Amino acid sequence: MSTNGKQPKLKISGVKKHFGKKIVLDGIDLEIEQGKSLVVIGASGTGKSVMLKCVLGLLKPDEGSVMVDGEEITHVRGSERDNVMEKFGMLFQGGALFDSMRVWENVAFGLIHAKGVDRQKAWEIAIEKIVAVGLKPEVGNLYPAELSGGMQKRVSLARAIAKNPEIIFFDEPTTGLDPIMADVINDLIVSSVKGLGATALSITHDMASARKIADYVAMIHQGKIIWHGSVKDLDNSGNEYVDQFIHGRATGPITRRVA
Amino acid sequence: MTAKSEKIAIDVHHTASFLTDLLPDTCQALGRTILAFLQRVGQLSIFVGKSVMHCFLPPYFPSQIWRQLVDIGYYSLPVVGMTALFTGMVLALQSYTGFTRFNAESAIAAVVVLSVTRELAPVLAGLMVAGRVGAAIAAEIGTMRVTEQIDAMSTLSVNPFKYLIAPRVIAGTLMLPILVLVGDIIGVYGGYVIAIYRLDFSEGSYLSQTWDILETMDVISGLVKAAVFGFIVAILGCYNGFNSQRGAQGVGAATTNAVVSASIVILLFNYLLTQVFFS
Ligand SMILES: Nc1ncnc2c1ncn2[C@@H]1O[C@H](COP(=O)(O)OP(=O)(O)O)[C@@H](O)[C@H]1O
Ligand SMILES: [Mg+2]
Numbered sequence: 001m002s003t004n005g006k007q008p009k010l011k012i013s014g015v016k017k018h019f020g021k022k023i024v025l026d027g028i029d030l031e032i033e034q035g036k037s038l039v040v041i042g043a044s045g046t047g048k049s050v051m052l053k054c055v056l057g058l059l060k061p062d063e064g065s066v067m068v069d070g071e072e073i074t075h076v077r078g079s080e081r082d083n084v085m086e087k088f089g090m091l092f093q094g095g096a097l098f099d100s101m102r103v104w105e106n107v108a109f110g111l112i113h114a115k116g117v118d119r120q121k122a123w124e125i126a127i128e129k130i131v132a133v134g135l136k137p138e139v140g141n142l143y144p145a146e147l148s149g150g151m152q153k154r155v156s157l158a159r160a161i162a163k164n165p166e167i168i169f170f171d172e173p174t175t176g177l178d179p180i181m182a183d184v185i186n187d188l189i190v191s192s193v194k195g196l197g198a199t200a201l202s203i204t205h206d207m208a209s210a211r212k213i214a215d216y217v218a219m220i221h222q223g224k225i226i227w228h229g230s231v232k233d234l235d236n237s238g239n240e241y242v243d244q245f246i247h248g249r250a251t252g253p254i255t256r257r258v259a
Numbered sequence: 260m261t262a263k264s265e266k267i268a269i270d271v272h273h274t275a276s277f278l279t280d281l282l283p284d285t286c287q288a289l290g291r292t293i294l295a296f297l298q299r300v301g302q303l304s305i306f307v308g309k310s311v312m313h314c315f316l317p318p319y320f321p322s323q324i325w326r327q328l329v330d331i332g333y334y335s336l337p338v339v340g341m342t343a344l345f346t347g348m349v350l351a352l353q354s355y356t357g358f359t360r361f362n363a364e365s366a367i368a369a370v371v372v373l374s375v376t377r378e379l380a381p382v383l384a385g386l387m388v389a390g391r392v393g394a395a396i397a398a399e400i401g402t403m404r405v406t407e408q409i410d411a412m413s414t415l416s417v418n419p420f421k422y423l424i425a426p427r428v429i430a431g432t433l434m435l436p437i438l439v440l441v442g443d444i445i446g447v448y449g450g451y452v453i454a455i456y457r458l459d460f461s462e463g464s465y466l467s468q469t470w471d472i473l474e475t476m477d478v479i480s481g482l483v484k485a486a487v488f489g490f491i492v493a494i495l496g497c498y499n500g501f502n503s504q505r506g507a508q509g510v511g512a513a514t515t516n517a518v519v520s521a522s523i524v525i526l527l528f529n530y531l532l533t534q535v536f537f538s
Pocket of ligand 1: 024048050
């Protein structure tokens with residue numbers, strides 16, 4: 001993850017977060033270059049989602065800084081925060097679709113309510129994005145509850161890319177999908193990130209997905225990044241934690257603590 | 260003998276150490292409870308401040324405000340209307356049984372209209388709306404919280420305080436006085452119906468007794484109370500939903516808390532406002 005002297009698009013340094021007595025993040029450092037895709041792998045409950053939320057400003061980190069294009073955004077609030085969010089798109093782990101709105105209104109939500117695009121134009125863009133993620137335009141008139149899990153993921157993806165973000169975050173995009181649908185989502189992620197020329201930060205514990213969408217991989221364990229490198233080096237990382245994780249072995253340095 | 264006194268000494272020692280062990284524990288627990296409570300109060304105050312601020316600062320979401328006005332106002336009409344009707348009726352009936360003993364039947368109209376406008380319409384409407392609307396707000400916003408819809412909204416550059424909370428607070432504060440005004444009329448009518456058809460009052464005298472005693476301030480004070488109660492119901496529904504813990508259980512607890520806390524705070528503020536208005 002060398003930056004070649006260029007300014008990283010996203011830089012996370014020393015981010016810490018605890019809940020009560022439990023330390024979830026214990027000093028996370030990461031950088032992503034413009035246009036690259038970084039995938040953070042790690043076991044369930046290691047704080048991957050918490051890390052993304054700290055970056056997005058949905059949770060306030062106890063310490064550390066998050067910088068976008070060299071600008072500190074950690075403590076930005078109010079309408080400036082909305083402006084920062086303009087650069088971000090996020091695909092939530094559970095989809096997080098607004099269940100009281102139709103699919104197209106979900107996709108167009110940010111356009112209509114934040115960017116002030118008029119409804120007709122927003123509808124057109126929404127349908128375009130819905131088609132781009134492989135759904136029929138008619139789906140736009142359904143409610144999220146009427147869709148299958150895979151379709152909901154696609155709609156969430158369409159919503160995340162609707163305002164053409166510069167940085168897209170994916171929280172376990174393939175979890176809960178069958179392998180074929182998972183691969184379809186992976187392809188969509190790759191094509192939409194490349195299509196927008198966006199920078200991507202994804203988290204997953206699905207190795208097939210990681211290999212497909214990553215330029216770089218980092219592994220989180222006990223609140224710290226314990227390894228990072230190019231996806232090519234994943235299989236000979238020389239790190240026993242990474243080896244155990246990517247081969248899914250029950251025995252090794254990572255022990256299942258019942259927390 | 261020595262053995263016995265030794266035993267007593269040990270007992271005393273035990274009791275003492277038991278007390279010294281217990282005392283710091285109790286103090287700690289008490290301290291923790293007080294701190295947690297103060298933290299809650301602080302958190303709520305910040306939440307209220309932020310909500311009120313976002314009610315006044317643009318951008319506004321008129322379609323959301325309209326939806327909430329209809330939801331909170333229009334759909335609460337049946338509940339509030341029924342409550343007011345039966346309350347007015349029972350007031351007439353009850354005061355008749357009492358007042359005939361003192362030959363004070365002419366005071367019935369006054370009891371009905373004053374109790375309804377000053378106290379019963381606002382308080383009962385507030386409590387009914389707390390049950391209907393406060394619970395619905397907490398459940399909806401709580402579900403949005405635990406399914407990350409609120410986070411999603413923020414990432415789409417839309418402030419949930421403006422889009423979700425401000426419309427509900429505005430609608431609650433505006434609609435409850437209207438509901439109570441309707442409740443006033445229906446409640447007085449309920450008393451009137453009982454007086455005329457059950458208690459054989461003459462229509463004219465009952466109505467003139469009602470109008471004679473009623474002052475503008477009676478109605479106004481009730482409507483001011485209603486606005487405060489509407490604000491309380493909406494803000495506590497939003498607050499509990501917004502801070503809902505994870506899972507279905509979290510949303511359930513948020514809903515219960517919203518209704519219970521709103522009901523208690525309504526009764527508390529009813530006392531305080533009455534004191535302000537009529538002392
Ligand atoms: N809002 C919160 N309050 C308390 N604990 C939390 C909260 N969010 C996450 N946690 C805890 O932080 C840990 C990491 O959670 P998470 O980031 O969701 O894990 P994952 O790596 O599977 O995404 C978990 O143990 C979880 O219980
Ligand atoms: Mg997660």
